[in-house]
Amino acid sequence: MTSLAAALAGIGRPVLTLCRTAGRVALFAVSGLSHLIRPPFHLRMFLRALVEMAYFSLPVVALTAIFTGMVLALQSYTGFARFSAQGAVASVVVLSVTRELGPVLAGLMVAGRVGAAMAAEIGTMRVTDQIDALATLSTDPMKYLVAPRLLGGILALPMLVVVADILGVLGGFIVSTTSLGFNPAAYLHSTFTYLETIDVVSGLVKAAVFGFLIALMGCYNGYMTRGGAEGVGAATTAAVVSASILILAFDYVLTGLFFSQ
Amino acid sequence: MSAGPPKIRIRGLVKSFGEKKVLDGIDLDIMQGTSLVVIGGSGSGKSVLVKCILNLLTPDAGTIEIDGENVLALPPRARRAVYAKVGMLFQNGALFDSLPVWENVAFGLLARHRVTRGEARLRAGEILAQVGLGPEVSRLFPAELSGGMQKRVALARAIAARPEMLFFDEPTTGLDPILGAVIDGLIVDCVKRLGSTALAITHDMSSAQHIGDEAAMLFEGRIVWRGPATSLLASGNPVVDQFTHGRREGPIKMELCGGM
Ligand SMILES: Nc1ncnc2c1ncn2[C@@H]1O[C@H](COP(=O)(O)OP(=O)(O)OP(=O)(O)O)[C@@H](O)[C@H]1O
Ligand SMILES: [Mg+2]
Numbered sequence: 001m002t003s004l005a006a007a008l009a010g011i012g013r014p015v016l017t018l019c020r021t022a023g024r025v026a027l028f029a030v031s032g033l034s035h036l037i038r039p040p041f042h043l044r045m046f047l048r049a050l051v052e053m054a055y056f057s058l059p060v061v062a063l064t065a066i067f068t069g070m071v072l073a074l075q076s077y078t079g080f081a082r083f084s085a086q087g088a089v090a091s092v093v094v095l096s097v098t099r100e101l102g103p104v105l106a107g108l109m110v111a112g113r114v115g116a117a118m119a120a121e122i123g124t125m126r127v128t129d130q131i132d133a134l135a136t137l138s139t140d141p142m143k144y145l146v147a148p149r150l151l152g153g154i155l156a157l158p159m160l161v162v163v164a165d166i167l168g169v170l171g172g173f174i175v176s177t178t179s180l181g182f183n184p185a186a187y188l189h190s191t192f193t194y195l196e197t198i199d200v201v202s203g204l205v206k207a208a209v210f211g212f213l214i215a216l217m218g219c220y221n222g223y224m225t226r227g228g229a230e231g232v233g234a235a236t237t238a239a240v241v242s243a244s245i246l247i248l249a250f251d252y253v254l255t256g257l258f259f260s261q
Numbered sequence: 262m263s264a265g266p267p268k269i270r271i272r273g274l275v276k277s278f279g280e281k282k283v284l285d286g287i288d289l290d291i292m293q294g295t296s297l298v299v300i301g302g303s304g305s306g307k308s309v310l311v312k313c314i315l316n317l318l319t320p321d322a323g324t325i326e327i328d329g330e331n332v333l334a335l336p337p338r339a340r341r342a343v344y345a346k347v348g349m350l351f352q353n354g355a356l357f358d359s360l361p362v363w364e365n366v367a368f369g370l371l372a373r374h375r376v377t378r379g380e381a382r383l384r385a386g387e388i389l390a391q392v393g394l395g396p397e398v399s400r401l402f403p404a405e406l407s408g409g410m411q412k413r414v415a416l417a418r419a420i421a422a423r424p425e426m427l428f429f430d431e432p433t434t435g436l437d438p439i440l441g442a443v444i445d446g447l448i449v450d451c452v453k454r455l456g457s458t459a460l461a462i463t464h465d466m467s468s469a470q471h472i473g474d475e476a477a478m479l480f481e482g483r484i485v486w487r488g489p490a491t492s493l494l495a496s497g498n499p500v501v502d503q504f505t506h507g508r509r510e511g512p513i514k515m516e517l518c519g520g521m
Contacts, residue, residue, distance in 0.1 A: 129355035
């Protein structure tokens with residue numbers, strides 16, 4: 001009897017902790033977002049966040065997208081040859097990239113790059129009293145540090161995914177026309193024949209959600225940092241891991257919402 | 262002392278971290294236009310006391326009245342208005358390391374008053390000159406400054422918006438004696454010229470006597486002595502005597518073995 005109780009407690013405790021954390025994160029998100037509609041606005045901080053997330057992530061996301069497109073073309077060509085369905089390569093590449101791989105891979109790359117940096121920066125500000133200092137200078141840290149980053153994330157990721165979509169398709173195009181023997185015009189034609197608006201739009205909506213999650217996890221973990229340099233390290237790790245998991249989980253949920261009948 | 266209610270009035274302030282009771286019923290009044298020096302051993306809770314007064318930490322019990330109003334019970338907007346009138350020098354400086362020195366100093370001006378960046382920059386230059394830093398410093402970043410320079414920038418930031426209430430957490434620690442005296446003079450000057458009310462934490466007895474009108478000793482979570490700063494070295498209180506004279510024997514026990 002007691003061992004059963006202990007076993008149940010062992011399950012219950014982490015579940016309670018998880019619920020508590022989820023609640024805190026939700027409150028944090030609501031508070032951060034609410035500052036986006038209440039002046040004063042910190043335009044400089046927003047532009048800084050946007051440049052950091054969008055512009056400086058371009059090389060990483062571009063390389064990821066190109067190689068992904070190339071691999072997709074190669075894989076689907078050799079795989080589909082078994083059914084004599086090589087003609088579908090162009091459609092497979094464009095649909096996988098716009099619907100799925102563009103947003104998810106861009107999200108994961110940006111989570112590693114920017115989510116970590118955000119958590120480290122805000123966490124350092126926390127442990128060196130800079131966040132307290134903001135409050136004594138009539139500046140709400142949520143408004144100054146968190147809100148601009150959340151908005152930056154929501155806008156930056158869709159921009160990156162537009163680039164990733166184009167480069168992913170380009171990667172597939174290059175491989176298909178140079179080494180798989182496709183006719184360039186025919187390849188482009190079949191790329192766009194089966195592409196629908198919802199494919200691209202769903203990818204961009206996913207990207208906005210992922211961008212928000214990355215910024216939220218970076219800010220939340222940074223903001224809650226305790227205990228010196230070690231705490232900052234832990235916050236950085238937590239930001240990247242939690243953002244990555246949330247991206248994959250929300251990807252499933254959003255795909256279900258968009259494409260289930 | 263001036264008549265009327267105290268500028269800052271603290272009653273029964275309690276703050277614990279887990280099991281550890283850091284503040285255990287602090288009562289403290291600071292009159293308008295005067296400065297109080299708080300002394301106490303390392304880890305006795307001086308910084309925690311100031312953070313509680315500034316609402317950066319939430320006390321477990323007690324009241325904090327500023328201008329006769331209990332700030333802990335005020336709605337957020339009114340509370341922000343009260344705290345718009347303070348300046349704080351943090352123990353470790355807490356400069357914003359992503360901003361250049363001048364923007365650090367002008368931060369409060371830009372946030373509170375409708376000044377342009379150009380004006381704020383000029384004003385920052387003037388204040389930096391007051392703390393003995395030349396114009397070449399203003400475009401540097403905090404990481405490019407020495408510890409003493411960072412302290413002076415932090416002081417400049419605290420006084421830039423001419424606040425009504427000033428809080429200094431160890432303003433002269435880490436400075437050479439001459440600069441320490443200069444900063445002491447500057448703090449006295451601010452309090453006298455701006456008519457500000459000040460609370461300063463210090464470990465330096467000469468600095469304490471120079472800055473403070475009054476002094477208070479924090480020990481085991483309470484204020485155990487309070488009197489004119491000039492009588493610090495002859496207080497007649499065994500705790501204060503041991504502290505100010507740096508004796509090893511006395512009521513204050515340093516837990517060197519237990520603490521490590
Ligand atoms: N955020 C916190 N979480 C847990 N404990 C804390 C926290 N802040 C302070 N403490 C504890 O409170 C006690 C008082 O700390 P405080 O920083 O006020 O000391 P202090 O009097 O300013 O010392 P010093 O002269 O060395 O600056 C310390 O024992 C510290 O461990
Ligand atoms: Mg301290």
